[in-house]
Amino acid sequence: MGAREHTxxxxxxxxxxxxxGDRRATAAVQTGGVRGAADAALPAERSAAAGVTGTFDRDxxxxxxxxxxxxxxxxxxxxxxxxxxVSRACPWAHRSVIVRRLLGLEGAISLGVCGPTxxxxxxxxxxxxxxxxxxxxxxxxxxxxxxxxxxYDRGITxxxxxxxxxxxxxxxxxxQMTLDLSTEWRxxxxxxxxxxxxxxxRDEILSVAEEVYRDVNDGVYRAGFAxxxxxxxxxxGRLFSRLDRLSERLERRRYLVGDTIxxxxxxxxxxxxxxDAVYHGHFKCNRAKLTxxxxxxxxARDLFQTPxxxxxxxxxxxxRHYYEVHxxxxxxxxxxxxxxxxxxxxxxxxxxxxGRPFGDGTPPGPPPPAERVPEGHGxxx
Numbered sequence: 001m002g003a004r005e006h007t008x009x010x011x012x013x014x015x016x017x018x019x020x021g022d023r024r025a026t027a028a029v030q031t032g033g034v035r036g037a038a039d040a041a042l043p044a045e046r047s048a049a050a051g052v053t054g055t056f057d058r059d060x061x062x063x064x065x066x067x068x069x070x071x072x073x074x075x076x077x078x079x080x081x082x083x084x085x086v087s088r089a090c091p092w093a094h095r096s097v098i099v100r101r102l103l104g105l106e107g108a109i110s111l112g113v114c115g116p117t118x119x120x121x122x123x124x125x126x127x128x129x130x131x132x133x134x135x136x137x138x139x140x141x142x143x144x145x146x147x148x149x150x151x152y153d154r155g156i157t158x159x160x161x162x163x164x165x166x167x168x169x170x171x172x173x174x175x176q177m178t179l180d181l182s183t184e185w186r187x188x189x190x191x192x193x194x195x196x197x198x199x200x201x202r203d204e205i206l207s208v209a210e211e212v213y214r215d216v217n218d219g220v221y222r223a224g225f226a227x228x229x230x231x232x233x234x235x236x237g238r239l240f241s242r243l244d245r246l247s248e249r250l251e252r253r254r255y256l257v258g259d260t261i262x263x264x265x266x267x268x269x270x271x272x273x274x275x276d277a278v279y280h281g282h283f284k285c286n287r288a289k290l291t292x293x294x295x296x297x298x299x300a301r302d303l304f305q306t307p308x309x310x311x312x313x314x315x316x317x318x319x320r321h322y323y324e325v326h327x328x329x330x331x332x333x334x335x336x337x338x339x340x341x342x343x344x345x346x347x348x349x350x351x352x353x354x355g356r357p358f359g360d361g362t363p364p365g366p367p368p369p370a371e372r373v374p375e376g377h378g379x380x381x
Contacts, residue, residue, distance in 0.1 A: 054228025056221055056235075059155060062173040067161065068184045075163065075170045079108035079188055082170065083162045085133075085141050087123055088314035088373070089116040089321030091217065091270035092174040093159040098266050099178045101364055102308045104190020109181075110135060111371055114158060116317035117324050122156045136162060144169045175213075178263060192362030194261060201258045208256050208264045215242035217271050224283025224329065232284065240287045247295040254302070254355035261357050265303060272300040273313055276339050278322045282329060291343060301348040304379075307363040315341060316377040344379045 065073040067082060075082075084100060086093035100109060112133045114123035122142030125133040132139050142156045148168035160172040171177060182197045197205060215238045222235035246268070249256065256264040271279070275290040291297050304310035323335040357363070366372075 054226055054231040056225035056227070056231070058218055058221065061154060062157070063169060063171050064173050064176070065171050066173070066176060066180055066184070067170055068180065069187070077184055077187070080110075081164060083110045083112050083133075083135055083164050085112040085114065085123075085136075085144070085158055085160045085162055087114040087116060087118075087158050087317070087321070088312075089317040090158050091274060092157075094270040094312065095266050096159040096174065096178055096181070097312050098269070098308055099181045099196065099263075101312060101367065102196065102261075102266075103181060103185070103193045104364055105181060105185060105188060106368055106371070108185065108188040109161070110164075112136065112162075113371075114141060116314075116321040123158055135164060136167060138167070141169075143167075178266070182263065190364070192358070194358040194361040196261065196263045196266065198258065198260075198262070201262065205257045205262050205264045209267045211242065212246075212264065212268050212271075215239055216246075217267065220271060220275075220279040220283050220285050223285050224279070224326075236285065236287070239285060243293065243296060247293060250295050250299050252353065254299075254350050254353040255357075259355035260359040261303070261306070269300065269303050269309060272296065273304065274318055277315055277319055277336075277341075281336070282322050282326070298348040298350050301344055301346060302350040304344050305348065306357050307365075310344065310379065311367055311373065313379075314373045314377045315379075316374075341379045345381055 065075060067073075067075040067077055069077050071077070084096060086097055088094070088097070097111070100106065100111070112125065112135065113127055115126040118124060122140035124140050125131060125138070128134055136144065138144060140156075141158065141160055141162075144160065144162045144167060145152045145156055147166065157172045157174070159174050159177060161170045161177065162168065163170045179197065182195075219235055219239040219242065223232055223239060226232035226235055246256075253259075255261055256268065272290055275285070279285045280289050290300060304313070319335050323330050324333045327333060
């Protein structure tokens with residue numbers, strides 16, 4: 001799959017797309033609904049999750065138009081024009097929040113945050129006064145999808161980037177999105193921003209990221225939403241086999257590729273930080289907790305304590321989303337009180353390994369006040 005984590009089908013453009021000047025679109029799916037940290041009970045996931053073998057297969061058809069420096073898809077890079085819409089609960093959105101922060105793009109791309117739960121129609125802006133996004137003026141991210149595609153029948157996902165000049169979603173292609181933030185938005189990176197996709201290691205970064213996506217990022221979902229014992233055990237085995245190999249890889253190196261933080265590390269972190277709080281119990285990924293995997297636990301703590309990582313984690317939203325939305329797995333919707341999070345700030349010892357988190361660059365400054373994780377939702381000393 002190369003630079004992408006998924007394969008997007010192509011179809012003929014509808015009249016609405018042609019009128020909007022869109023040149024690229026993904027294949028339509030037969031059902032709509034919400035996607036993000038997906039619930040198999042939602043319409044967008046039912047057909048994918050209930051195959052004859054009981055295997056969960058993620059619907060990976062996204063809006064593949066890109067925001068580029070040359071504007072070839074009709075969306076040129078332009079500071080102040082676009083709004084990144086996320087939920088702090090969603091791991092796919094989390095990676096875009098981290099990349100935006102590390103690169104210092106807060107002043108170029110604004111941030112809209114949906115609440116941790118949703119219904120079958122859409123993620124909502126229930127955290128904002130009046131339940132409306134203050135920039136887009138909408139109650140649901142679904143409205144931005146329908147503004148561009150009135151007959152949109154695919155899943156409503158975060159992260160999504162919305163063109164504020166039209167109120168229309170520009171892209172929800174989460175895999176390409178972070179790559180473009182690193183490459184197409186380079187002119188607007190902060191001074192001292194790290195190179196998350198160094199040319200000298202790019203092929204290796206994308207190869208490792210593909211393995212992480214297949215067996216770990218998506219692997220926990222394939223275990224959690226499996227509809228047969230065989231499908232569950234296959235996903236479970238692949239997940240922990242990959243975690244074992246990642247442990248071996250990281251035993252003598254601080255980061256996954258090269259000697260600095262790269263896109264590969266950013267793609268692994270959101271799954272690791274959710275592992276004990278959600279995936280170990282909720283998705284039955286219970287061969288071991290993260291805290292019982294010494295190398296990966298130290299690696300995850302190293303990243304968590306690096307500016308731009310731990311300060312973007314909202315454990316309250318994470319737990320509320322999975323345990324309240326996934327009623328097919330947790331019918332009572334009771335949210336666990338644990339686990340103990342204090343260990344995330346314990347010394348990790350990995351500074352003794354070769355490597356510097358930002359290479360010749362510098363760490364990002366504190367997050368803007370309006371974007372800070374609410375007090376009590378993260379980990380404090």
